[in-house]
Amino acid sequence: EETRRQRIDELDIKNHRLRQLLNSSLSQRRYQDLEVEYESLLFQYNCTRADVNRLQSYEDVQSVQNF
DSSP: OHHHHHHHHHHHHHHHHHHHHHHSOOOHHHHHHHHHHHHHHHHHTTOOHHHHHHHHHHHHHHHHHHO
């Protein structure tokens, strides 16, 4: 479970970086490279984007509750 947690964190960081790149004027090529890397990580960890998004929204709910 801990390993899964770390993997999700790693995916989350990459996902965040992708969003940042998308919002910046960095090269499309760099974005595509990261996108491919992210997709292969998802595959490697047997995870989907939905899993990562679900986890992110769960954490958002948690942080609001803890606040």
